[in-house]
Every structure is written in C-alpha cells, then in structure tokens.
Amino acid sequence: MKIGIADTTFARVNMGAVAIDELKRHASLAIERSTVPGVKDLPVACKKLIEERRCDLVIALGMPGGKEKDRLCAHEASQGLILCQLMTNRHIIEVFVHEDEAEDDRELAWLAEQRTREHVVNAVRLLLAPDSLTREAGTGQRQGFGDAGPARR
Numbered sequence: 001m002k003i004g005i006a007d008t009t010f011a012r013v014n015m016g017a018v019a020i021d022e023l024k025r026h027a028s029l030a031i032e033r034s035t036v037p038g039v040k041d042l043p044v045a046c047k048k049l050i051e052e053r054r055c056d057l058v059i060a061l062g063m064p065g066g067k068e069k070d071r072l073c074a075h076e077a078s079q080g081l082i083l084c085q086l087m088t089n090r091h092i093i094e095v096f097v098h099e100d101e102a103e104d105d106r107e108l109a110w111l112a113e114q115r116t117r118e119h120v121v122n123a124v125r126l127l128l129a130p131d132s133l134t135r136e137a138g139t140g141q142r143q144g145f146g147d148a149g150p151a152r153r
Helices: 015-026 039-051 068-088 105-128
Strands: 002-008 030-036 057-062 091-096
Touching: 002 015, 002 039, 002 105, 015 030, 015 057, 015 105, 030 039, 039 057, 039 068, 057 068, 057 105, 068 091, 091 105
Parallel strands: 002 030, 002 057, 057 091
Antiparallel strands: none
C-alpha cells in the first residue's frame, strides 16, 4: 500500500515533513510526496498522486491565511478535494490549519504539527484498520486542540 502526501509552500510549517515522520512511526508504507504552491493546487496534486503514482490514500496539508479571501480559497480547495475523492473513489484526508486559529507563531506551529500527526494516525487507521474507527464513533474526536467528547443527554 502507498500513501500520498500533498503539501504547500504557502504553509508556514513543513507539514509534509511532519506527516512523513508520523507515518514512519505507525506503519511501513510507501510514501509519495507532491509539494505545490497553495491550497487551491492541492486537488490536482492529490488526483495525480492517486492516478499517476498509484496512492491508496492521500493526506492533503495546507495552511490558509487568516483573511476572508483565504477562507474562500480554503473552501474552494475543500470542494476540489471532495470532488477528487468522488472522481477517484479514494480517501483524501484534508488537514488545514488556518493562521487565525492560533494566538501567535508558537501556537500556530504547535497546532500544525499536532493536527497533522493526529490526522496521519487517522489516515493509517482508515487505510489499514478501518474498523478501529467505528469504536470511536460519536466520541467527539478532534485533531489539534482537545477532543470535544460526546454530547450528553
């Protein structure tokens, strides 16, 4: 099996390197990486990783800025990633960290690394042990900051 990593030069943290480091901790899988300029370039990078480089699953990593136009670009990229999943019948795990989610650069770097690592674990589980995710259904899992936990009646 093979996992693809699609990341961007726009990100202020090398999320691709973090993802590869975490992948190596959890599985022995072939890894293909494609780095593109920004989040709107991720859908075609992911599609190429799946179709041309035969990846079974792709992790798309990006860091949109904190302005309204950045939110719009991230939304467009997300739509493209969803379309790519439907076109290829493969999962693409979207890992976006918006710059305005953090108070400062230190917290931003921490959040980018933490969210990336947690999503990588999910990707490995989805690919190698999908039933393991069922046990966590409805538990309010979050990647990055703390889990929300299940809603109480």
